[in-house]
Amino acid sequence: MKQQTKQNTLKSSSAKSDTSTRRQFLIQSGKITAGSVLSGVVLSRAYAGEDNTIRLALVGCGGRGSDAVGNALSSTTGPTKLVAMADVFEDKQTRSYNALSKQFGDKVDVSPERRFLGFDAYRKAIDCLRPGDVMIQATHSAFRPTHVAYAVRKGVNVFMEKSFAPDPGGTKEILRLGEEAKKKNLKIGCGLMCRHSYSRQALIEKIRDGAMGQIQLVRAYRMDPGARMGPFKGDRSEELLWQIRRPYFFLWVSSAWFIEMMIHQVDECCWIKDGWPVRAEGLGGREPNSDDCSQNLHTYAIEYTFADGTKAQVNSRSMRNCHNDFATFVHGTKCAAQFSGNVHAPTVQIYSDQQTDKDNITWKPPREKMSPYQVEWDELLGAIRNDRPHNEVRRAAYANLASIMGRAAIHSGKIITWDEMLASDFKFCSNVADLTYDSPSPLQADAQGRYPVPIPGKWREI
Numbered sequence: 001m002k003q004q005t006k007q008n009t010l011k012s013s014s015a016k017s018d019t020s021t022r023r024q025f026l027i028q029s030g031k032i033t034a035g036s037v038l039s040g041v042v043l044s045r046a047y048a049g050e051d052n053t054i055r056l057a058l059v060g061c062g063g064r065g066s067d068a069v070g071n072a073l074s075s076t077t078g079p080t081k082l083v084a085m086a087d088v089f090e091d092k093q094t095r096s097y098n099a100l101s102k103q104f105g106d107k108v109d110v111s112p113e114r115r116f117l118g119f120d121a122y123r124k125a126i127d128c129l130r131p132g133d134v135m136i137q138a139t140h141s142a143f144r145p146t147h148v149a150y151a152v153r154k155g156v157n158v159f160m161e162k163s164f165a166p167d168p169g170g171t172k173e174i175l176r177l178g179e180e181a182k183k184k185n186l187k188i189g190c191g192l193m194c195r196h197s198y199s200r201q202a203l204i205e206k207i208r209d210g211a212m213g214q215i216q217l218v219r220a221y222r223m224d225p226g227a228r229m230g231p232f233k234g235d236r237s238e239e240l241l242w243q244i245r246r247p248y249f250f251l252w253v254s255s256a257w258f259i260e261m262m263i264h265q266v267d268e269c270c271w272i273k274d275g276w277p278v279r280a281e282g283l284g285g286r287e288p289n290s291d292d293c294s295q296n297l298h299t300y301a302i303e304y305t306f307a308d309g310t311k312a313q314v315n316s317r318s319m320r321n322c323h324n325d326f327a328t329f330v331h332g333t334k335c336a337a338q339f340s341g342n343v344h345a346p347t348v349q350i351y352s353d354q355q356t357d358k359d360n361i362t363w364k365p366p367r368e369k370m371s372p373y374q375v376e377w378d379e380l381l382g383a384i385r386n387d388r389p390h391n392e393v394r395r396a397a398y399a400n401l402a403s404i405m406g407r408a409a410i411h412s413g414k415i416i417t418w419d420e421m422l423a424s425d426f427k428f429c430s431n432v433a434d435l436t437y438d439s440p441s442p443l444q445a446d447a448q449g450r451y452p453v454p455i456p457g458k459w460r461e462i
Helices: 063-074 090-107 121-126 141-153 168-183 198-208 236-244 256-273 372-386 393-412 418-423
Strands: 054-059 080-087 115-117 134-137 157-160 188-190 215-224 279-285 299-305 311-318 325-332 336-340 349-351 361-363
Touching (some): 054 063, 054 372, 063 090, 080 121, 115 121, 121 134, 121 141, 134 141, 141 157, 141 168, 157 372, 198 256, 215 256, 256 393, 299 393, 393 418
Parallel strands (some): 054 080, 215 311
Antiparallel strands (some): 215 325, 325 336, 336 349, 349 361
């Protein structure tokens, strides 16, 4: 989950719908650069010169979405405004609007008629934007491909939160949309903020320069008390919304607990190795006599193998009264290093040998002066204003796919390969785009209000 150093609220501005195609490329200085206009290409912020405000539409008004708006409105790259909001839950939207308005004043210009509710609200919010503005997609990952597809079709830039799809089929849709966005000159930022950490980038540079020798092992941990879910006791007509309010407990809604918590660490492992794993295997389980009615396992231990035969170990445990840890370590033939710290803190340091002790540190990068959450937004908005290439979809989708590969290996009890992941079109729910308030849930509880838990040897999700 996103670190709470991130700004918690946002404000935006007026949003008259202006669907006319904009002229050329807006440069930060405010000048317009002349150039040829290619058919089908959306030009970056080519405004009439008098208005260089980038408008924002927030789709998904929970904490992550509100935080993202906060970063966008706090950017010093140029003026931004929030002009539309969409959610299926009015109470969440109201809380977000009130908090953002209080913090950001007239940067939040979302009149009641631009606060949309319903499963189709995303379209109405995006329709309030002009070509070149930004849709913040911060709903649960089941809805990400559908909403991003509409934004790309409308010529709107995108920032999307992690995770990016709950299954291989949805992830492949995201990959396709990334390529479509490139053809239309749209910018897409993806919420894997650790890639924007200056401290981690400095260590990556040292690794690439050979300071640690050949990388042999990466170890990533997120072990904490976790969370549990009680039984569903409502009417079947309430089950869909009940599940959407509890996304981390259901695979179809938002990838469930493991990927929501661990995708950053999986991405770090792949970044360190500068590649994607060729296979994954692992072990997992639930605590004895658990009253947890969700689909989650409580332990996940994955061994990823990369093309050169080296390994990454990713370990997650969600159990009370146990040792807790939240860090990523890397071991080379010359020495070890810490790559990441508690709650994604930039705890980055190199040790003199393989002992990861405090008195064994030989190098640290300069202290970060800006949160990676802010940096990722400054880079996206700067790319829009200056028409620089900016499309993070491929690496974000591949990190998502690697995370699903590890989860699937544990759930199925099998070795899963990268080639199998690329070939899979599996989806937990094939009709997400058609859901309404009246739709039945794609997953229903048993008579005790419990939901199916993956059983190795029987379960399939690729």
